[in-house]
Amino acid sequence: MTLDQTWFSEAHDLSGSAISYRVRRKLDEVRTPFQHIQIWETTDWGNLMVIDGCVMLTTRDNFLYHEMMSHPALFTHTSPKRVVIIGGGDCGTLREVLKHREVESAVQCDIDEQVTRMAEKYFPELCESNTDPRARLMFDDGLKLMADTEPDSVDVAIVDSTDPVGPAEGLFGARFYEVVHRALRHGGILVQQSESPIVHLPLIRDMRRFMKAAGFAAVRTLAFPQPCYPTGWWSCTMARKGIEQLDDFRDRGAAMKKFPTRYYNVDVHRAALAVPEFMREGLE
Amino acid sequence: MTLDQTWFSEAHDLSGSAISYRVRRKLDEVRTPFQHIQIWETTDWGNLMVIDGCVMLTTRDNFLYHEMMSHPALFTHTSPKRVVIIGGGDCGTLREVLKHREVESAVQCDIDEQVTRMAEKYFPELCESNTDPRARLMFDDGLKLMADTEPDSVDVAIVDSTDPVGPAEGLFGARFYEVVHRALRHGGILVQQSESPIVHLPLIRDMRRFMKAAGFAAVRTLAFPQPCYPTGWWSCTMARKGIEQLDDFRDRGAAMKKFPTRYYNVDVHRAALAVPEFMREGLE
Numbered sequence: 221m222t223l224d225q226t227w228f229s230e231a232h233d234l235s236g237s238a239i240s241y242r243v244r245r246k247l248d249e250v251r252t253p254f255q256h257i258q259i260w261e262t263t264d265w266g267n268l269m270v271i272d273g274c275v276m277l278t279t280r281d282n283f284l285y286h287e288m289m290s291h292p293a294l295f296t297h298t299s300p301k302r303v304v305i306i307g308g309g310d311c312g313t314l315r316e317v318l319k320h321r322e323v324e325s326a327v328q329c330d331i332d333e334q335v336t337r338m339a340e341k342y343f344p345e346l347c348e349s350n351t352d353p354r355a356r357l358m359f360d361d362g363l364k365l366m367a368d369t370e371p372d373s374v375d376v377a378i379v380d381s382t383d384p385v386g387p388a389e390g391l392f393g394a395r396f397y398e399v400v401h402r403a404l405r406h407g408g409i410l411v412q413q414s415e416s417p418i419v420h421l422p423l424i425r426d427m428r429r430f431m432k433a434a435g436f437a438a439v440r441t442l443a444f445p446q447p448c449y450p451t452g453w454w455s456c457t458m459a460r461k462g463i464e465q466l467d468d469f470r471d472r473g474a475a476m477k478k479f480p481t482r483y484y485n486v487d488v489h490r491a492a493l494a495v496p497e498f499m500r501e502g503l504e
Numbered sequence: 505m506t507l508d509q510t511w512f513s514e515a516h517d518l519s520g521s522a523i524s525y526r527v528r529r530k531l532d533e534v535r536t537p538f539q540h541i542q543i544w545e546t547t548d549w550g551n552l553m554v555i556d557g558c559v560m561l562t563t564r565d566n567f568l569y570h571e572m573m574s575h576p577a578l579f580t581h582t583s584p585k586r587v588v589i590i591g592g593g594d595c596g597t598l599r600e601v602l603k604h605r606e607v608e609s610a611v612q613c614d615i616d617e618q619v620t621r622m623a624e625k626y627f628p629e630l631c632e633s634n635t636d637p638r639a640r641l642m643f644d645d646g647l648k649l650m651a652d653t654e655p656d657s658v659d660v661a662i663v664d665s666t667d668p669v670g671p672a673e674g675l676f677g678a679r680f681y682e683v684v685h686r687a688l689r690h691g692g693i694l695v696q697q698s699e700s701p702i703v704h705l706p707l708i709r710d711m712r713r714f715m716k717a718a719g720f721a722a723v724r725t726l727a728f729p730q731p732c733y734p735t736g737w738w739s740c741t742m743a744r745k746g747i748e749q750l751d752d753f754r755d756r757g758a759a760m761k762k763f764p765t766r767y768y769n770v771d772v773h774r775a776a777l778a779v780p781e782f783m784r785e786g787l788e
């Protein structure tokens with residue numbers, strides 16, 4: 221069958237596969253200096269945000285990604301007080317981060333203010349912590365922000381960016397990892413979205429190599445389901461400064477967490493540390 | 505964008521989502537008394553088998569499903585000697601089962617011989633154990649086979665079927681589970697593909713309820729990535745006769761397994777037992 225205009229389709233060239241959602245109508249659209257943002261109303265996945273033709277999130281399944289981009293890193297750090305989010309303009313990661321009471325400040329720095337304006341309108345539930353006094357929303361270049369950050373001052377840096385082409389390209393390079401490493405405190409953790417385990421293993425391998433070259437003492441890639449991204453399987457990669465381990469985490473804290481989640485729990489965290497055979501071989 | 509005839513698309517009505525593969529050409533096609541089977545050559549996923557418009561498997565990612573349908577159950581059973589596979593005509597599950605040296609016999613019973621004939625031609629690697637002296641290939645009704653099986657004679661029954669519509673519908677009903685329960689030995693395990701955790705939770709809940717009503721002492725649903733199935737996230741549900749646990753498994757055996765896998769290992773097995781928050785709530 222062919223998929224006509226009643227579907228929004230993202231064809232992922234690298235993997236020769238596509239994911240589509242049945243849509244009712246386009247709700248909004250804006251061309252910013254950085255990118256082209258569309259919002260669609262789907263029949264079964266709530267609202268859909270698309271940037272430059274790539275699915276960013278749906279109402280129904282973004283919890284998987286946002287929880288996995290935040291809670292494993294925050295429960296691995298012994299005392300995450302100062303958090304920086306690079307990208308993350310939809311504010312979903314910020315919301316998860318601020319569920320942790322230990323967090324004293326969370327800066328979100330997306331290059332494109334329009335992403336946040338669209339999220340406020342079409343994904344208001346993700347923006348419900350934007351007025352938290354600990355939150356600060358900036359619209360600037362993330363690499364520049366990290367370069368200007370005082371050395372040894374950040375506990376957790378989360379890179380919640382688009383794919384490594386276009387505006388986000390610099391966030392996957394050696395220079396960026398050096399800058400983040402410098403900004404992190406001892407024991408600090410960088411966590412970055414690292415694409416699909418089954419089609420982007422060479423990219424993940426490069427990221428890990430660059431992270432180690434930048435001085436990080438440990439790296440760890442966690443896989444998780446994410447239906448709206450190519451192959452439906454996604455990952456984040458953590459890197460730690462000064463401490464050579466990312467496996468132990470505050471499991472009692474996670475087991476007794478004081479906030480609701482829909483995917484993450486202490487068992488899911490431990491499970492995400494398991495490395496499938498082909499990844500073990502491919503990343504060695 | 506629209507996806508034209510250079511793509512094979514499966515639109516999944518229940519979830520209003522679709523998955524597509526870029527294709528070079530249709531390699532084969534047959535209408536059997538049971539279903540319509542197509543084989544496509546894709547640009548990036550090897551060959552693709554489609555039954556009645558639904559993606560069954562691709563060369564590239566079938567290892568996920570086949571390994572998770574077999575190894576967790578076989579490493580949970582203390583001594584899996586006699587295995588029956590209902591469905592599984594592509595022979596990929598059979599191949600995984602026969603990697604276990606403890607297995608003395610494995611009967612594969614698919615209703616449609618043409619599935620196996622197509623697999624032999626287009627997925628020969630999955631059929632490499634078909635000539636194993638322990639293997640027996642039957643083409644018959646799986647429910648009938650299980651009803652005719654001597655009581656207390658089977659260690660592991662694997663239901664590797666299509667969706668619960670069409671020929672496989674009876675394999676998701678209370679009557680079938682009673683028949684399987686009767687055929688299993690004490691401690692025996694039924695494992696069945698149970699669709700997508702994120703869109704089929706009501707089905708999984710029904711399956712588990714029917715399994716318990718049929719007398720099974722424990723049930724457990726394991727989730728795993730499967731890019732070619734709707735939402736890219738799939739599951740299997742295990743049920744056990746007479747023994748009220750499915751969490752402990754022969755972890756030393758799994759850690760020291762004598763055969764290669766590409767996804768499964770002892771950590772992946774343990775990880776698959778983790779239950780995400782929304783599943784815990786939805787299945788309670």
